[in-house]
């Protein structure tokens with residue numbers, strides 16, 4: 001499987017979680033690209049089997065600067081295609097709009113008729129061992145089973161066309 005982790009991070013926490021996900025998925029045999037949302041090439045996204053979009057919240061429920069630009073560019077596109085997408089966000093539940101950026105990304109993607117493949121993961125606090133365990137559990141429960149299903153699709157397709 002070819003996956004993309006597309007992250008937006010101001011002080012590095014979301015990047016740390018993205019790197020953790022990269023290691024986790026690579027260890028399970030997947031090819032994973034890790035790209036800053038500032039350098040997102042939208043026309044390449046549909047080439048990936050799965051795109052994991054991660055972002056941190058700043059201000060009062062606002063996106064970090066890279067994700068702000070990413071959302072503006074996404075909103076300006078007439079059309080975008082991605083095969084499978086899931087979201088994760090970092091925030092702090094002491095703030096009123098906990099992980100507000102995840103809600104904003106969900107809305108932007110919904111306006112483009114992109115349906116998320118998994119419940120979005122909202123992470124509270126700093127990327128420590130406890131947070132990494134939550135990330136691993138989400139990947140194990142909500143993402144990896146889909147990758148195994150995708151891997152089986154070509155077999156199912158060829159048996160259908162032979163029939």
Ligand SMILES: Cc1cc2nc3c(=O)[nH]c(=O)nc-3n(C[C@H](O)[C@H](O)[C@H](O)COP(=O)(O)O)c2cc1C
Nearest residue numbers: 009010011012013014056057061091092095098099
């Ligand atoms: C000034 C400031 C404002 C913040 N505002 C929010 C917020 O509105 N909602 C939230 O969930 N987290 C908020 N946070 C917490 C950050 O999202 C959190 O520290 C996150 O881990 C930063 O990730 P990053 O280093 O990838 O940018 C804020 C943090 C700071 C310092």
